Amino acid sequence: MRSPHTVPPPATMLALLVAVLAVSSSAPLIAFAAAPALAVAFWRNSLATVVLAPVALVSRRTEIRAVIHGPRRREGLFCLLAGLALAVHFATWMPSVQLGSVATATALVATQPVWQGLIAAAQGRRPSTAGWIGIGLAVAGAAWATGVDFGVSAQAVFADVLALLGAIAAAVYTALGERARTSLSTTTYTSICYGTCAILLLAVCVAGGIDLTGYDGQTWAAILAIVAGAQLLGHSMFNYALHHTSATTISVLILLEVPGAALLAWLWLRQVPRLSSLPGLALLLLGVIVVIVGAARGSRPVRVSAPSTASSTPPP
Structure with a gap:
């Protein structure tokens, strides 16, 4: 396993740069799209499933049969539950981006590792x-940023609550994904998970009378950019980088999505971050970094004969 302090090779650094830029574009594109957030979430997952499912059916046919009516039905159940949690994540976080500030929504959803730690604590x-x-620093930072929004509008506070719920759902999604990934490939897992998420979001959109078509060309371009960027390219580059650097390094680098999204929203959407919220957001990010690094050190195996390092694999 690679040490968290190992400098990645140039090709890996380039892949990480592409991945961070790809995921950073997600929130500004969601805010830009002239379509309901739930509809964007549906298209994001359904189009990704259209790309991934044929690959899984061709290259993972035996594995898929084992999931449907074989020895891996339990893992298949975890895929379905992970898809449900992912649907809740998208159904809460994506509306928060359109209702509030891109910078705050992105920072609050980045508290996922904090909730992951609390889930682990509940599991013993x-x-x-x-x-x-x-965890204490992150919660204090989130409270600071949300408290600033109390003076802005009730809608801004509601957006903050949705973003936090999105972070909790993302943590549940990751926990369930870890169970599913014990014996399933990334292709099979993501195909089932994204497909389940798309079906659930479609049901919600139909029940709520949300229009899924009739958008202008710019909105469709934004949706396709989200699918190609954050949903497919971003995750793919992070997974590639895992072969050459530690999961801890990647987890910390993913947090660059927060300033990256805020910068894009500022330059493109003219969303100027509220200065009064910046200390809280900085405290929040510091707390998340401490959680990630602390978890990596805590999971590192102890050997008497020689020092060693270990890393865990983040969700796809």
């Missing part, structure tokens, strides 16, 4: 001291 795997300190 208590965070380290550094982990608890990071």
Whole structure:
């Protein structure tokens, strides 16, 4: 396993740069799209499924049969539950981007590792001291940023709550995905998960009378950019980089999505970040970094004969 302090090779650095830019564009594109957030979420997952499912059916046919009526039906159930959690994530976070600030929504949803640590604690795997300190910092930062929005509007506060719910759903999605990925490939897992998510979002859109078509060319271009960028390219580049650097390094680099999205929203959408919220957002990100690094050190195996390092694999 590679150490968190190992400098990645140039090709990996380029892949990470592309991945960060791809995921950073997601929130500004969602805010830009002249379509309901739930509709964008549906198209994002359905189009990704259209791309991934044929690959899975061709290259993972035996594995898919084992999931449907074989020894891996339990993992298949976790795929379905992960798809449900992912649908909740998109149904909460994506509206928060359109209702509030891109910078705040992106920062609040980045608290996912904090909720991941609390889920682990509930399962009996208590965070380290550094982990608890990071959780405290992140919660304080989130409270600061949300408190600033109390003076802005009720809609801004509602957007903050939705973003936090999106972070919690993302943590549940990751926990379920870890169970599914114990014996399933990334292609099979993501195909089932994204497909389940798309079907659930379609049901919600139909029940709510949300229009899924009739958008202008710019909106369709934004949706396709989200699919190609954040949904497919971003995840693919991060997965490629995992072969050459540590999961801890990648987890911390993913947090660059927060300033990246804020910068794009500022330059493109003219969303100027509220200065009063910046200290809270900075405290929040510091807390998340402490949680990630603390978790990596806590999971590192201890050997008497020689020092060693270990890393965990983040969700796809």
